[in-house]
Amino acid sequence: MNTASFLSRRLIEGVGKLGAVGWFAIGMLAALPYVLRRPALVVQQIHNAGVLSLVIIMTSGFFVGMVIGLQGYDAFSRLRQEDLLGAGAALTLLKELGPVVTALLFAGRAGTALTAEIGLMRATDQLSAMEVMAIDPMGRIAVPRWLGGAISVPLLTAVFNSVGILGAYFVGVRLMGVDNGAFWSQMQEFVEPADVWEGVIKSAVFGLVASLIAVFEGYTAEPTAEGVGLATTRTVVLTSVLVLILDYMITALLL
DSSP, rough: OOHHHHHHHHHHHHHHHHHHHHHHHHHHHHHHHHHHHHHHHHHHHHHTTTTGGGHHHHHHHHHHHHHHHHHHHHHHHHOOOOGHHHHHHHHHHHIIIHHHHHHHHHHHIIIIIHEEEEEEETTTTHHHHHTTTTTHHIIIIIIIHHHHHHHHHHHHHHHHHHHHHHHHEEEIITTTTOOOOHHHHHHHHHOOOHHHHHHHHHHHHHHHHHHHHHHHHHHHSSEEESHHHHHHHHHHHHHHHHHHHHHHHHHHHOO
C-alpha cells in the first residue's frame, strides 16, 4: 500500500509538472511577438548558448569521431569491409550520436547556465522588479533564452557532426590505412538526404525541449540558493532522460 501510494503521488506530481510546463510554453508563445520586434535579444542568447559552447562541442565531436573510427575499423575489418568506414561513421553521427550527444552537452553546459541565471534573477527579485516597471519578464528574459537555445542546438549539432567525421577520417585513413577515396566515396553513396534530415529533425526537437526545460526550471525555481541548485540539477536530469526517450520515439516514427 505504501508503494502504491508513493507511485500514485509521483504520477500526480508528474502530470501536474507536465501541465505547468505546457502553460509556461503557451505563455512564452504569447510573448513571442515582443521578442520578434527585438532580435538583438535572441542574437545575444545565441552567442551565450551557442558560440560559447563551441569549444566543448568541437573537442567532444573530434574524440567521439576518433572512437567511432577505431571501433568501426575493428568491426568492418572482421568483415573485410574496411572501405565502409566512412559511410558507417557518417550514418552513426548524422542519425544518432550527433544530435543526442550535442543535446546532452548543451544541457550540461548551456542549460545549467540558463537555469542558474534565471533562478538567481528570481532569488534576487529582479523578475519582480521588472514586473513593477511594467516590463514583461516572460518576453524579456524567458523567450529570448528559449529561442537562443533552440536555434543553437541544430547549429552545434552540425559542427559536432563535421568535426566527428574529420576525427573518424583521421583515425581511419591516416592511422589505420583505409583508402582515402573509398572513405569519401562510400560515404557519398550510402548517406542519403533522409539520413541528414533525420538528424536535423532530432536536433531541432532536442533544442526546443532542452531550452524549454532549462528556462522553465530557472523561472519557477525556489528563490533560495538551495532552490536554484535543485533546479539546475533537475534541468540536467530531465533533459537527459527526455532526450533519450524522444530519440527512440522519433527514430521509430521515421523508420
